[in-house]
Amino acid sequence: MPSGLLLSGLRRARDRQPERVAVRCGTPEEGWVETTWAQLYDAARSVAARSVAARAHATGATAPVVVVVDGTAESIATMVGLVAAGVDVLLLEAHSSYLSDPGSPVHTVRPRIVVGPPGLAGPVGAGHETPAGVRYETYERFRAPAGGDPPTGTRAGEILQLTSGSTGEPRITRQPLSHVLTGGRLYRRLFAITERDTVLVAVPVAHSYGLAGLCSALLSGATLVTLPRFSLRTLVAGLYDGATILLGTPLLYRLLTPILSGRGPTPHLRTALSAGGPMPADTADITAALGTPVRQIYGTTEAGLIACVPSATTAWPPGSVGFAAPGVTLRLDGADGTGRLSVRTPMMFLGYHGSDRPVVTPDGFYDTGDLVRVDPDGFVFVLGRKESVVNVGGRKVGPTRIERLLLDHCGVRDAVVFGVERADHEQEMHAALVLAPGTRVDEVLEFCRSQLQPYEVPHRVHVLDRLPRNGMGKVDRGQLVAAVEHGQLARS
């Protein structure tokens, strides 16, 4: 497929509206930083030109480039430019703990180059190689001198994304750019996004949901608003300052409700989207605060968009994630419209990096592992997601990696990590630990904090003499969750 699709989309928007704002980025230090379509296109083209030039000198296959896509225009231009030049790009969220974790799958792609904001390189410094042979570059340095040629005729790069891994370590999914763009186009169509819209993506754009929102804005010529560092005040300011479409999570809507309730509905917001977990059963106060109902989106990193409530749909049953998106076929393994869901979608991934194992059935269906119900009208209800993943405010954390890092602490003898729902329906991450004599919980948590992002560090720790294991030696998470819910475990 032609490679310049996203880049040529930017060019067309640049030709139509060069001085209009393409990306507004809310930053704590500098307020709103605005980038026009002309600037965004030039930056992306320059990244592409540099990469094409660099590849002309390279021999053999090139490793994927890791890009920290933090939502700044520079990070978006870097991603767009690289894939246009035919380079595979592994997307990382800002401050990802995967870079410094030698056991994380990021290192299995053997990246030679990591591009991110200034400071990412640490003491090594941008442009120098680490002992492991990785070179860190800033967005600014990773460009061609002015006037490079845009690439033509090369194959587009793949988009690689991290997925939490419900039964093991996190894995890396491979998506052709065309599938990612299909996701963006579906959002554009389903939510009627045009260049008059302002799409506020209040979730990380390095993950599939935020990326789809990003692509929908770029392909529509709409203004994209991002929040590289989360701030409710900046988000609220963005909402009252012209946002027409909001991409959030259940937690985000929960946080916004009391704030917006005191101020009255946002004037321009017409579509509020939520993904990442179930919305609370009663959404009346959220709807009143926003002035529009929250429409749920259901999808996975592997399969892309599966179901949603489009803008044109005005009534749907409470709790439903809408109906199957265009081109999506649902298949249940049970009778009566309930069962484990397999899907065939136009955004299906190619597979996991480093694995040749087929990920879909011969007729193209991917097993989501989720339990769903589809009612006679076609509305989909997600009854249960893959079991062991902990959903921390919409961010999926696989327990295996956290357990491995806990066990790296010399005072931790055994560890299991599991999610527990709080009174406000948000999940917290709990860890049950067997500790060596003299080891304190605060030391263990400090150790975790030195290696993980805050949301990946267990919120509660239970110290046990031994972990409950079944005859196969597998820890019984269900028993631990029940014990926590019945107040039988001391917490700290």
Added chain:
Amino acid sequence: MVDQPTDLRTVIGTVMGEVLVRGPLAPDEDFFEAGGDSLRAIEVLQRLGVHEEVGERLGTTEMQALLLEGIFDNASPSGLSSFVTANA
């Protein structure tokens, strides 16, 4: 500085420390830099809202909404304490 709310600052630092399972935060230590996330921030506000000394003042619906909006940008004990004083 007039009426610097030292007590509130101490209370906030202690509560933030409890939520992070560590000692109290220093007045200028940033809660999110110290390991706080959105869920822990909510818990800080909930604990402040029922705190025996400051709960009456910080537990009202209006104040909790204000704190929620403020904590992400005023994430240190002294920052949040000044924010409360300025908006009281």
